[in-house]
Amino acid sequence: MEIQGLPGRLLAELGPAIASGEVPEGAVLRSEELEERFGVSRTVVREAVRILEGMRMVAPRRRVGITVQPKSTWDVFDPLVIRWRLAGSDRPAQLRSLGSLRVAVEPAAAALAAQHASDDERRELGSLAVELTMTARAADLEAFLRHDIAFHATVLKASGNEMFAHLGDTVGAVLTGRTEYDLMPHQPEPYAIRLHREVAEAICAGDAEHAEQAMRTIVKGALEELDQQLGLGAP
Amino acid sequence: MEIQGLPGRLLAELGPAIASGEVPEGAVLRSEELEERFGVSRTVVREAVRILEGMRMVAPRRRVGITVQPKSTWDVFDPLVIRWRLAGSDRPAQLRSLGSLRVAVEPAAAALAAQHASDDERRELGSLAVELTMTARAADLEAFLRHDIAFHATVLKASGNEMFAHLGDTVGAVLTGRTEYDLMPHQPEPYAIRLHREVAEAICAGDAEHAEQAMRTIVKGALEELDQQLGLGAP
DNA sequence: GATACCAAATCGTCATACTTTTAGCGGCGC
DNA sequence: GCGCCGCTAAAAGTATGACGATTTGGTATC
Numbered sequence: 001m002e003i004q005g006l007p008g009r010l011l012a013e014l015g016p017a018i019a020s021g022e023v024p025e026g027a028v029l030r031s032e033e034l035e036e037r038f039g040v041s042r043t044v045v046r047e048a049v050r051i052l053e054g055m056r057m058v059a060p061r062r063r064v065g066i067t068v069q070p071k072s073t074w075d076v077f078d079p080l081v082i083r084w085r086l087a088g089s090d091r092p093a094q095l096r097s098l099g100s101l102r103v104a105v106e107p108a109a110a111a112l113a114a115q116h117a118s119d120d121e122r123r124e125l126g127s128l129a130v131e132l133t134m135t136a137r138a139a140d141l142e143a144f145l146r147h148d149i150a151f152h153a154t155v156l157k158a159s160g161n162e163m164f165a166h167l168g169d170t171v172g173a174v175l176t177g178r179t180e181y182d183l184m185p186h187q188p189e190p191y192a193i194r195l196h197r198e199v200a201e202a203i204c205a206g207d208a209e210h211a212e213q214a215m216r217t218i219v220k221g222a223l224e225e226l227d228q229q230l231g232l233g234a235p
Numbered sequence: 236m237e238i239q240g241l242p243g244r245l246l247a248e249l250g251p252a253i254a255s256g257e258v259p260e261g262a263v264l265r266s267e268e269l270e271e272r273f274g275v276s277r278t279v280v281r282e283a284v285r286i287l288e289g290m291r292m293v294a295p296r297r298r299v300g301i302t303v304q305p306k307s308t309w310d311v312f313d314p315l316v317i318r319w320r321l322a323g324s325d326r327p328a329q330l331r332s333l334g335s336l337r338v339a340v341e342p343a344a345a346a347l348a349a350q351h352a353s354d355d356e357r358r359e360l361g362s363l364a365v366e367l368t369m370t371a372r373a374a375d376l377e378a379f380l381r382h383d384i385a386f387h388a389t390v391l392k393a394s395g396n397e398m399f400a401h402l403g404d405t406v407g408a409v410l411t412g413r414t415e416y417d418l419m420p421h422q423p424e425p426y427a428i429r430l431h432r433e434v435a436e437a438i439c440a441g442d443a444e445h446a447e448q449a450m451r452t453i454v455k456g457a458l459e460e461l462d463q464q465l466g467l468g469a470p
Numbered sequence: 471g472a473t474a475c476c477a478a479a480t481c482g483t484c485a486t487a488c489t490t491t492t493a494g495c496g497g498c499g500c
Numbered sequence: 501g502c503g504c505c506g507c508t509a510a511a512a513g514t515a516t517g518a519c520g521a522t523t524t525g526g527t528a529t530c
Contacts, residue, residue, distance in 0.1 A: 003288060005513065031481070041515045043278070046482090047285045053238060054286040062481045063523040076398050077312030080289075097398045104343035104399075105336075112335065163311050163332045164339075240482065266512070276484045281513090297512045298492040473530080482521070490513070498505080 003051065006040050010048035013038070015080060018057050018068055020088030028065040029058075055081055082170055086177055092230050098174050099223040103216070105167060106152065109159035110199055110215035114208040117158035122204045124154050129200035136193050141179065149175050151196060155215070158203070178226075192218060238286065241275050245283035248273070250315060253292050253303055255323030263300040264293070290316055317405055321412055327465050333409050334458040338451070340402060341387065344394035345434055345450035349443040352393035357439045359389050364435035371428050376414065384410050386431060390450070393438070413461070427453060 003011055014034075017023045034045045049066055052058045056073045060066045074081055076097070085094040113121070128151045135144040152175070153168030195218045202211035238246055249269075252258045269280045284301055287293045291308045295301045309316055311332070320329040348356070363386045370379040387410070388403030430453045437446035 003285075007285065007513095030479095043281075043514060043516090046278070047282055050238075050242065050282045050285050051289040054289045060481060061523080062521075063479055063525095065480070071397070072400070075313060076401050078310060093397075097396050100343065100347065100394075100396050101340075101398050104340045108335065108339035159335075161332050161335050162307070162328075163336050165307070166311050242482095265510095277486095278483060295512060296492085297490075298494090298510060300511070471530105474528090476527080477525095479524085480522090482519100484517105484519080486516085488513105488515080491511090492508105493510085494508090496505105496507085498503105500501105500503085 006044040007048040007051065010034070010038055010040065010044060011051055011080075014048065014052060015057070016084045016088055018052070019081060019084035020090060022088075023068055025068055025070045027068045029068075030065045034066075057081070079169060083173060086173060091177075095174065095177070095226055096230065098170065099219075099226050101167070102171060102174070102219045103223055105164060106155065106171075106219045107212045107216040109156045109161065109164045110203065111208040111212040112160060112164070113155050113158035114203045114206050114211040116160035117203055121154060121158040125151065125158070125200040125203055128154060129197045132196050133193055136190075145175060145179050148196075151200075155199065155203070178222075192221065241279040242283040242286065245269070245273055245275065245279060246286055246315075249283065249287060250292070251319045251323055253287070254316060254319035255325060257323075258303055260303055260305045262303045264303070265300045269301075292316070314404060318408060321408060326412075330409065330412070330461055331465065333405065334454075334461050336402070337406060337409070337454045338458055340399060341390065341406075341454045342447045342451040344391045344396065344399045345438065346443040346447040347394035347396060347399070348390050349438045349441050349446040351395035352438055356389060356393040360386065360393070360435040360438055363389060364432045367431050368428055371425075380410060380414050383431075386435075390434065390438070413457075427456065 002008055014023075023029075031042060031045050031049070034040075034049075035042060038045075049058060049060060053060065055075045055078050056069055057075075058066050058068055076082070082094065082098070085091065113125075117125070128147050131147045132144065132151065135147060149172040152171045156168045156171065157165040159165065195214050198214040199211050199218070202208075202214060237243055249258075258264075266277065266280050266284070269275075269284075270277060273280075284293060284295060288295065290310045290313050291304055292310075293301050293303055311317070317329065317333070320326065348360075352360070363382050366382045367379065367386065370382060384407040387406045391403045391406065392400045394400065430449050433449040434446050434453070437443075437449060
């Protein structure tokens with residue numbers, strides 16, 4: 001999935017540096033400087049820069065250099081951009097954005113899934129809900145997280161909307177990040193588990209309304225919890 | 236905004252060809268072939284391919300060639316990918332996806348806008364709603380479309396969520412495409428206009444609930460209309 | 471002080487040579 | 501006959517030198 005080779009390595013340095021604001025908007029890089037700094041050839045630098053240009057994070061200009069674009073032009077839906085921002089100092093803002101996005105998208109996806117999911121997907125959701133319950137009871141946080149991610153990804157996929165489906169990985173990154181950074185403070189709440197079961201059952205039963213409502217409760221709860229933590233953590 | 240230079244031109248050929256399925260999943264391109272076909276150098280081909288790789292539309296593999304990836308891996312939120320799909324044979328599917336996305340996102344954005352919009356943005360929405368009413372009455376479809384696009388973009392921006400804001404251009408593309416392809420069959424419905432005014436007023440008044448509901452009615456209506464047209468147009 | 475021109479800096483493109491990886495084939499032994 | 505191993509050639513990956521195009525900023529001239 002990653003971009004390979006030397007350009008990939010360059011990207012892994014430049015992307016996070018820009019995404020975190022370490023290299024600020026308006027900063028100007030020069031190809032030659034990058035060549036020297038990373039000990040690679042023009043070819044490699046140019047290709048890495050092209051990829052960043054494709055994400056609208058930089059714009060090369062003759063006689064000037066490679067200028068870092070304002071955040072407002074970045075392709076904020078690009079998985080790499082999201083990952084870089086989640087990893088850097090922009091983390092809180094990115095988590096808030098993604099939280100709101102989840103509140104908007106996941107209930108809609110659940111409703112669509114209730115209408116369009118295949119039999120396999122419904123079965124999958126059912127068993128994932130069971131797994132969630134069991135791993136929660138066993139306090140196996142790692143397995144719980146894995147199944148939680150799979151659950152949300154499956155709902156998004158089962159919606160039949162390719163754009164929703166693509167948010168599966170991103171949601172996974174959010175959930176992973178959340179448990180990692182929260183230092184796993186509490187075991188999964190029984191109420192949240194129950195809601196996941198409700199979502200699964202509603203989707204299996206084709207009850208779009210109920211699936212949507214239950215999912216909305218889940219993601220709204222997650223957003224509130226996030227806001228609470230960010231509010232406390234970053235005054 | 237566009238990618239410049241020869242790689243940009245190559246991209247403008249390859250991207251749509253892949254997005255429309257003309258070059259199918261699994262197809263293999265070779266750098267040398269592309270060099271000859273477009274009369275450009277290796278450098279140019281490589282940079283264009285790198286950008287496509289960044290969009291996860293192709294994956295170069297040694298000893299094999301540049302293989303076209305399945306649609307499920309594409310960055311379907313990339314503005315270029317969306318534009319290419321809208322322009323090609325994938326148009327109906329892309330419109331449906333975007334329709335569902337709008338139903339999910341725009342009501343949420345309207346609710347957030349009611350809470351977070353700046354005074355300037357509220358004023359802007361108010362005057363845009365007036366313009367909508369006037370241009371509709373004057374049957375000036377072109378101006379109406381322009382203001383409609385601005386209205387939705389402003390709501391998305393006023394939500395304060397950068398990810399929502401970025402969907403402004405995409406929604407604009409959908410609206411433009413709709414009036415272009417529908418052969419502008421009907422003048423704007425008075426009911427829809429009224430709903431836009433309601434959204435603007437609710438956001439100005441800080442009434443998130445009402446703004447969300449009115450916006451939901453708008454985008455659901457648009458989706459239904461779309462489904463009707465696609466249902467008739469492509470049996 | 472304004473205008474026009476020139477020169478330097480930087481990206482953009484091309485051509486070419488070399489390196490690295492790996493699919494596919496063929497031979498070798500079991 | 502079957503499977504394993506290594507060879508080869510094909511393709512992408514990287515490096516480098518040369519030249520072209522464009523933009524900027526300064527300078528000289530009016």
